[in-house]
Amino acid sequence: MAIAWFPTVEAAQEAARATGRLVLLQFHSPH
Amino acid sequence: MHRETVPVQVDVLTDRARTKGLRVPWTPTFVFVDAEGVEHHRFVGYLPADEFRAQVVLARAREAFLKGRYDEARRRYADLVYRFPSTDAAPESVYWTGVCDFKLTKDLERLYAACRETARRYPNHVWGKKLAFVP
Numbered sequence: 001m002a003i004a005w006f007p008t009v010e011a012a013q014e015a016a017r018a019t020g021r022l023v024l025l026q027f028h029s030p031h
Numbered sequence: 032m033h034r035e036t037v038p039v040q041v042d043v044l045t046d047r048a049r050t051k052g053l054r055v056p057w058t059p060t061f062v063f064v065d066a067e068g069v070e071h072h073r074f075v076g077y078l079p080a081d082e083f084r085a086q087v088v089l090a091r092a093r094e095a096f097l098k099g100r101y102d103e104a105r106r107r108y109a110d111l112v113y114r115f116p117s118t119d120a121a122p123e124s125v126y127w128t129g130v131c132d133f134k135l136t137k138d139l140e141r142l143y144a145a146c147r148e149t150a151r152r153y154p155n156h157v158w159g160k161k162l163a164f165v166p
Binding site for chain 1: 032033034035036037038039040041042043044046049050053055058059060061062063064065066068071087090091094
């Protein structure tokens with residue numbers, strides 16, 4: 001499953017508000 | 032997944048405020064929040080595809096339940112059980128389907144029936160064990 005990550009949390013929240021979806025935050029560490 | 036959620040990655044090393052604010056102690060942690068930032072569900076660790084998809088449905092069902100949309104919550108819990116019956120999220124979804132029935136009808140027998148079904152279908156799962164006492 002290829003995931004299209006939103007660039008920022010704020011953009012994701014805006015998209016969620018506009019479409020009635022939830023924001024899925026994946027907390028990760030790059031190291 | 033994209034039909035139900037808007038996915039975004041949070042780097043715990045650079046976004047410490049959000050990481051601390053949502054009390055995320057380890058990675059990977061997946062947190063489902065609504066547009067207002069209210070958390071509805073989370074889990075820690077990567078999951079196989081079906082388990083992951085089931086968790087997404089569970090998050091949507093919980094959100095609907097917590098916001099009092101019991102018809103929608105029931106539909107989502109039942110959908111989870113139908114599509115992902117062997118996942119770890121299925122047993123509690125059988126139970127919550129019954130809770131939604133009770134909320135919608137005030138008929139306790141509907142809730143008890145869901146309890147019995149959970150215990151019968153999933154006797155070795157923690158939710159089946161929780162509900163095994165229901166006669």
